[in-house]
Amino acid sequence: MSKKWGFYLLIGMFAGLWGCRPPAETGEITPAEIEAHIRFLADDLLEGRAVGSRGHELAVLYQENHFRGLGLEPAFGGGYRQSFFLKAALPDEKASVEVFSERGSFSLSNQEHFVINSAREDVPDGVEGELVYAGFLIQAPERDWDDLKEKDVKGKVLLVEINEPGNEAGGIFDGEDMTYYGRWTYKFEKASELGATGILIIHNTGGAAYGWEVVRSSATGESCFLPDVENRLFFQGWISGETADRIFSAAGFDRAEWARRAEERDFEPAALGVNVRVRQRPRFRTVETENVAALLRGRHKKHTGRTVILSAHFDHFGIDPALEGDQIYNGAVDNCAASAAMLSLARFYADHVDDLKVDLLFAAVTAEEQGLLGSNYLARHLPVPKENVLANLNFEMTNVWGETQDVYGIGAKQSDLDEICSEAARKCGYRYIPERNGNLGYFFRSDQLSFARVGIPSVWLHEGITSRGGDPNYIQRKHEEFRASRYHKVADEMDEDWDLSGTRQIARWAQAIISLLSERSDLPQFKSSSSFRR
CATH class of the missing domain: 3.40.630.10 (Zn peptidases)
Incomplete structure (x- = not known):
């Protein structure tokens, strides 16, 4: 000293x-x-x-x-x-995401189209999974709302909306006031609990209450995790709204129509016929x-x-x-x-x-x-x-x-x-x-x-x-x-x-x-x- x-x-x-x-x-x-x-x-x-x-x-x-x-x-x-102790993960600046469907494939640009990280030190260099659109990924029995409908999404890559259905005056949850179900942290936790391979949240400024530049800047530094809180996801992150449009289009679907369905109680998760491959090598350290x-x-x-x-x-x-x-x-x-x-x-x-x-x-x-x-x-x-x-x-x-x-x-x-x-x-x-x-x-x-x-x-x-x-x-x-x-x-x-x-x-x-x-x-x-x- x-x-x-x-x-x-x-x-x-x-x-x-x-x-x-x-x-x-x-x-x-x-x-x-x-x-x-x-x-x-x-x-x-x-x-x-x-x-x-x-x-x-x-x-x-x-x-x-x-x-x-x-x-x-x-x-x-x-x-x-x-x-x-905290586990600190520094995201890989060279991380990549590739999208595959019968209609073709394309690559996404880190920071511009997506941001990702992982809390798992055993994350493979490459992870591939079927993309499933899971609406708002909310299970709230006290509000009679379940986006999963008992569907097994273990091993899937979940594509989900930020916030919650009816986030407006007189809406289904707390009207214009967000509940915890609308937070990105809840969605990451729920995806891990369900055994998903990874999760990508679709950004929109109104739902997130901040622009894409905030998501991007927040993802450049270390993310910290509590080691005693289990996180089974190989990756977790966000994609821009425009990127989501492109993915739905590649699958032959209208994103606006699926977003409308996600607002309904009878919504069920849907496989989009699209796979994603994620490559990343985050660096980890332990901090007391x-x-x-x-x-x-x-x-x-x-x-x-x-x-x-x-x-x-x-x-x-x-x-x-x-x-x-x-x-x-x-x-x-x-x-x-x-x-x-x-x-x-x-x-x-x-x-x-x-x-x-x-x-x-x-x-x-x-x-x-x-x-x-x-x-x-x-x-x-x-x-x-x-x-x-x-x-x-x-x-x-x-x-x-x-x-x-x-x-x-x-x-x-x-x-x-x-x-x-x-x-x-x-x-x-x-x-x-x-x-x-x-x-x-x-x-x-x-x-x-x-x-x-x-x-x-x-x-x-x-x-x-x-x-x-x-x-x-x-x-x-x-x-x-x-x-x-x-x-x-x-x-x-x-x-x-x-x-x-x-x-x-x-x-x-x-x-x-x-x-x-x-x-x-x-x-x-x-x-x-x-x-x-x-």
Whole structure:
């Protein structure tokens, strides 16, 4: 270890301890406290906090020592770290896909027509399979929907639509709001479960909520997988809509007609009379990483024996040496601001532990940017009994532009948390509004999903759309500008004109939610329409 790097590690250790100190006699959370955490975690020193990097280790040290300095109990026996391994797969730039039918054959161009990868280190150089169109590849018995109709697709290559049928107002599932059945992750998982050889998802911008350029850019770097989560697919990937048109045409079919059939309950999978041959040689490596978590046990005489999990991811994209100028993905909004909210709440409750009727598990999770992998691992290896967990409150990209008059909970409507979040907002003086942009499937794109999938009601606490004071559209406009020009870019850095009363507002709302949860005699439940019911 170099002397310089050893010095940086000492900074991380002592910075975490320094951040523990309450900013005022009352111990209330302040924007200054939040800012201190952001300034450290988003500093160039941490080099973008990529999984497996030295900057990531600094972020781990900082949070670990913050919890230690507060006197919180290590969540994992003798330590605050939950170590686990990831398998990282770098896709083959020379991967090829060939399409064969009685009408002829043609080759597809990597990145332009398709993107693929594999989680299997035993993937052969060449894999060939019969192409079967499987509609939306959804099996949802609670909604009386089954695209498979007991058809055996083992060994087949599945061609499927993104999203779900009836994804419009009054639609079959949740209308315009996407359910988990519409996410690409569900389709990859279902194809693996069914024993398919591979899967190709047909891209369309409306259904995916992003263009082909996003699919293409996301597929150029390493993809990470949890080794203990079985993935039997030899390949998984996407093809462009135009490429799908060409494949259906080569099979002698009208794609638009088949897409229409896929919207009907009586749809059945169809072999297209087309084979595909995929050649790829992805490169693999194993990465050890860790979540950081601490437990604060409530000491109120009416302690319920229940637990609330507060989570925020701290990883980001690291350094891209191919960029000119700034090469560091600091991720100040995504997700240092939210991490700061969680760390500040840990300090607040450590100061008020005698008033706490529940236990709090503070979870700083990693590998969110790689597919929610850290929270996935934590949710399946909880350090507390799952049957005693009331809820997960997830902090993600908290508002850094000032307070709003309103708030909403992403995914709250899946469970009793909707009513709890609404009442807590009322107690705080905030207007509780319906979840926005449900068609974009945000509930399935951050760590709350991992907890929901093991049966724990979960919510992403989100600011509203109406600024408090001044221009009522100011914060909404800043949020949209951030999404357009800074999200997942090196420009996501801390600005001097930020107003962190917005992040403090989310923390206060969380406090009100925890207060209401601590008064419950029963566990919150998922709604009967939710696929995440306990």
